[in-house]
Amino acid sequence: MASNGGLEIDPVHVWKNDSIEERIFSAALICLEGHYMQSPVMGPQSIAKVMSIVSKTLEKTHTFKDVREVLSRNLRVWIWLRRAVCAAICDLNERSLGVRSEPLVPTKFIDITTPEVTALIIKNYAALKEALQMLNKLMHIARNLLVTTDPEVPQDLSAAVNFDQEVYEAICLCVNVTSKGIDGEMPEDEASRAKLNEITELYKKVLVTSLQKAHNWIAKNDRNKMAFWFRVFIESPDVDSNPGPEDRYEPVLDHPSLRCMHLRNEISDWLKRNSKMCSAAAAICKEYFDAQDEQQKNKWLPENRNLAWNYTPSNMWSFEPENYDEAAKVVSTWNEEETDKFEQDKAYGRVSHELDMWWDVARSPNASNWNLTMYPIDHVPERIKECEANLMQRYAAADLPEDHHESVEHAASDGNPEWQAQAHHQATPSYAPEYDEYEEDADDDDSYGEGPMTGLLTEVPNILDPKQIEALHMIIKSCILDSAGSGSTRFGENLQQTRCRIFLTTECGRNLLREMLVFIAVWEKDEQSLIFQISSQIIQAIHENSLIPYTWNALRSPKDIISPAQTVLLRLITYLSRTAFYPSKNYNPLPDAKAEDMEKALSHEDVRLSKMLNFLYSVFRSRIVPECVALMQIQGEVRKNRLDPADFPVDHWDLERAKDGLVQYLDFLYTIADIYPLRQHLVDWEAVYELLKVLEGLDVGVEKLPFPGARRPEPPATPSTTASTPQASSSSHPPPPPPPPPPLSDPPHEFPWSGIKGQVLSILAALLQPPPGQSSPGNPSVQLQIVQHNGIVALLNCCLYDDNNRFCRERTQLCLKWLMDGSPDASAFLQNLVQANQGAAVVRPPPPAPPPPAQQLLPGGAASSSASASASASASSTTSSSNHHVATAQTQTQTQAVPGEVRVQVRSASAPAVDGSSGGDEVEATAGGGIAAFKQRLSEQRSRSEELVNDLLALTVADKAGRLELAPDDGDETEDEFM
Known part of the structure; x- marks a missing residue:
């Protein structure tokens, strides 16, 4: 359409050899452009006829390969298809958001309040439904036309007419409406809600189809991939288009950010230098260009500045394309003295010198x-x-x-x-x-990235469900995974890795990655799902660029110990550690x-x-x-x-x-x-x-937490929760209000950290195991580390039953099995505990000298100490070996012959004394009148200590030399069950 609103007529001879599908589809597209540009609007019968033509064309492109081949190589079809789509998007912007966009002018993300958008959509429901259905069919056809024997031809023709611009506009429109227009309060009446939901679903369908079209457009095409990357991460509609010369992207911790203006210019220059079309597409464009009257040429013609040199006289443009047939090996050089930025970038050859410098430190x-x-x-x-x-x-x-x-x-x-x-x-x-x-x-809780986040694609994971979003993940994978690329350029650059670095260095890319990772957690996707598999390949690409540490820091949240996005990233790394990251034999x-x-x-x-x-x-x-x-x-x-x-x-x-x-x-x-x-x-x-x-x-x-059948009884009801007495009911005061409902979860300070002990014990058992192919002994380095770090007591505490951590006793059995296997220090320590318990027939009085500052019982009843047995000096030679490590830890133990109880004394002034001496805590308890409660606590500790030692005895047997060994398994449990 000419700028004055009149129709532009192609020369008659250019239509002469067209098939009936090409002619009728082009005619329908011409009618649609006039309809959505309101010059004039068609009536219901005419629009129904046009819709029928579009539907039949869509069906044929789905079914017949020859129809796709013919339509995909017709440049006029691509021109009119873009014009019809552009007109439909302008109409939808006006009817949905109240702002009519202009052709060829990028649309910004629009900040419009929910009531305005909701009321506008309900008012224009019928027209919106018809326009969205039409737009979805047109985008479907454009997607199908890229699935041909030689997809490079329609990819280049689509790029030549700037159809990708309309794909961006369609995505922007869908994001504007679905993420900012309908996410608020729903209307009260059911009919309005149904209309709103229907329009929302139609917008989602258009968004999915647009992403699928973008995926087909960039498939196995480095130029289109880079153009798409440039648009969505560097020239996104909500990114400042005029940054200062020293503006930088958001830095990540101590990593310096790059100068965004330099990156923008260098990628733009790369696109100019590498905008080569295949010979077939260039010939089609040249034929059409030569057939046009100079006075009729306008903005709709395929005059993309980066591609036009393929089919127009080269002297029309300010740059000369490189000789792509040059076979000589070129060397990348960076000349700081060069003042012409294009020539400087051309000599460098790679995509961006600024990006390479950033990656070197990131x-x-x-x-x-x-x-x-x-x-x-x-x-x-x-x-x-x-x-x-x-x-x-x-x-x-x-x-x-x-x-x-x-x-x-x-x-x-x-x-x-x-x-x-x-x-x-x-x-x-x-x-x-x-x-x-x-x-x-x-x-402020930005754990999930709430709040305004830049990026054309950033909101997409918040809009689509797992089945709809697959195209987005496939696009990211296609652009950055090395195995999906075409190898290195003649400058030795891997373009897949370069795009991966752009993905992470830009704020838009990092925001999108965060939302994609959180998406997996929100939808609880398992390892077999397609989304999880593709996401793992994206993380694999990041790892191949040595950027996992940078990514981890970029995904952090100030409030969280580990953000949800970091948790999912670690889950993907864990999966890859068993597959793609598995170490080599050597x-x-x-x-x-x-x-x-x-x-x-x-x-x-x-x-x-x-x-x-x-x-x-x-x-x-x-x-x-x-x-x-x-x-x-x-x-x-x-x-x-x-x-x-x-x-x-x-x-x-x-x-x-x-x-x-x-x-x-x-x-x-x-x-x-x-x-x-x-x-x-x-x-x-x-x-x-x-x-x-x-x-x-x-x-x-x-x-x-005690065994479920032996948990503590509920406390008796307080007077405020019991029924009112006759005296209260006869009083003039009203009865007390009912008690508040019980909390949905335990108070934060009672958080149980369920299951953590089992995982820790499984790791310890794995570390203690001998190398593959050997059954004995356990790892001596790990055994020594556990002894030196007082780990035996921590392990024994896990023998006591805890309903928050079931099967801990069995996992502890595995740890003790490998800990005692070949470790005289660990065996001596455990032997001393058992002997002190078994030989305590007579209670000996405490020594006359004052004891060390205090004794500290283990929280479960056993005592906390280092792995020492200095009190058993008369034990075997293995005990002497254990004492050596005790000296290293600068602790001492003192076992007392108290039946059913084992105490390990440590240097601590904060724990209560539990022997007959008048410890400070006991005096305090007596002074406070809590003698009964204190005795009850001692009784509970003694019973738990007895349970601990009984568990230890059940796990061990004495060999012929009197040394303790782990009892053989009963055959009911295996190591795999608990690992």
């Missing part, structure tokens, strides 16, 4: 350092204290005036100076930089740095895998475990009545997300521990330490 931290240094264990206790302080400060800051937030945030972000100093120096290994915890308002995580340059070493899968594991475990040690254990310790403070339950700093929802993240992390660690070549990393990093810390934290913070 990939795996300390890429040039081959030592897989780990966050030091000595810092973990201090980190736990810091996390506990940060949590309480966060709670205290919630009620402070606004002018106090700055000082609180500063105090919360002080952290460990040494570790923070490491985080700012690339020369020192730094894999888990200190976060500025809770740097945002405590009431796994070598540390190649010879002198023999290989850094670039070649990073391309080695073993190096990437080891560095990824190193990063993820450093996060586990420096953030996940300290944060979770800090929460458990605060729970313990509430249990000891040292903290008011109302002062507990987080709610149940936060705890659920923390537990989900911890569960997924433990699942990941078990997967790694089950793969022998990777297990050694966990052994070298002393993963036992964190696992024992979690067990100890659970014992401190969570009360063991």
Whole structure:
């Protein structure tokens, strides 16, 4: 259509050889453009006839390959198809959003209130339904025309007429309406709600079809892939189109961001240099271009500046395309002195110098350092204290005036100076930089990415369901997964990896990735689902670019210990660790740095895998475990009545997300521990330490839940909950109100962390196992680590029944089996416990000297101590060996001959004394009149201690030499059942 509104008539001879399908479909498209541009509007009979033609054409393109081949190579069909779609979108924008868009002018995301949009849609229901059905059919036909024997031809013709512009406009329209127009309150009357729902579903269908058309357009076409990437992540409708020369994208932690203007210009120059059409498509365009009258040529003609040199005189354009037939090997050079940006980029050859510089510092931290240094264990206790302080400060800051937030945030972000100093120096290994915890308002919860987020595709996961969204995931996979690409360019660049880096360096791309990951959690997709499988391939592409650490940091949430998106990312990594990431037979995580340059070493899968594991475990040690254990310790403070339950700093929802993240992390660690070549990393990093810390934290913070049949009786009803007495009913005062309904969940401070112990014990059992093919002995390094870190007591505590952690006793049996196998230290410690219990026929008085400061019983009844047996000096030689490790841990044990009870004394001044001496806590209890309650507590502890030792005896037998061994299995349980 000409600019003055008159019809533009193609020369008669260009239609001469067209088939009937081409002519009738083109005629219908011409009528549709006039109808939606209101010049003039057709009547109901005419529009019904046009709809019939479009429907028949759609059916033929579905069924007959020859019809698709003919229509897909007709440039006039593509021109009129774009014009009809453009007119329909302009009409839909006006009828749905009240703003009529202009052809060829990109539409912004429109901020319109829900009532206005809802009322407008209901008012224009009939016209909207007809237009949306027509638009969906037209987009279906465009999608089908790209499925031919040689899809490159229709792909190039579609690009030549800028049909991709209308695909973007259709997506933008659907997002504007479905995410901002109908997500609010529904109308009250049922008829209006039905109309609104029907229009919503039609918009979703158009969105799905548009994504499918985009997928077919970019399939196996690097130029179209890059053009699509450029549009949705760099020139998205809601991104500032005029950034300053030094503007940068949002930085991620300490990683510098790139200059977005440089990236924009360099990708634009690459598209100009690489806009080559296939010879068949170029000939079709040239034939049509030459047949047109100069005065009739207008904006609808295929004069895309980046493609027009293929079919127009080259002197019309300001640049010359490269010689694509050049066979000589070219060298990429970056000339800082070059003032002409296009020539500078042309000499470089690759997509973007700015992007390459960004990736050089954003990939795996300390890429040039081959030592897989780990966050030091000595810092973990201090980190736990810091996390506990940060949590309480966060709670205290919630009620402070606004002018106090700055000082609180500063105090919360002080952290460990040494570790923070490491985080700012690339020369020192730094894999888990200190976060500025809770740097945002405590009431702000951006865990799921709520609030305005830039990106044309970012809202799509919030609109579509799993079956509808498949095309979006396939588009991302097609553009970044190496196996879906065409190899390296003549400059040695992998375009799939380049697009993966663009995907993560732009804010739009990171927002979309976050929503795609959360989508898996919201819809609870399993590993067999297509969405999960495609998402795992997307994460595989990110890993191949050494960008898993960067991605992890980009997905963090200030409020969460581990954000929902990070949890899903870890779940995908866990799945890939069993499949695509599985180490090679000759796994070598540390190649010879002198023999290989850094670039070649990073391309080695073993190096990437080891560095990824190193990063993820450093996060586990420096953030996940300290944060979770800090929460458990605060729970313990509430249990000891040292903290008011109302002062507990987080709610149940936060705890659920923390537990989900911890569960997924433990699942990941078990997967790694089950793969022998990777297990050694966990052994070298002393993963036992964190696992024992979690067990100890659970014992401190969570009360063991008794057997379901023997749970504590409900407390008697209080007077406020009983029926009113006759005296009360006769009073003038009204009866008391009914009690409030019971809470939907337990209070946050009673959060049980269910199932965590079982996972920890499974990992410990896996670490203790001998190498594959051997049945004995257990891993000596892990055995020694458990003894040195007081792990035996933590394991024995797991023998006591806890309905929050079922089958723990069986898992503990596996751990003890491998712990005692070949470890004299562990066997001696356990033997001392049993002998002290069995030989205690007479109660000996306490020694005359004053005892050490206090004795601390284990939360379940056993005592907490190191793995020492110094009180049993007359034991066998294995006991002497155990005492050596006790000295290392600087602790001592003292077993007393009290029937049915084993005590292990430690240097602690905070625990109550349980012997006959007048300990401080006992005096305090007596002074307070709580003697009966104190005796009851001692009785409960004694019964639990007896249960602990009985469990230990049931698990062990004495060999001929009198040493303890694990009792043989009864055949009813196997290791696999509990792993």
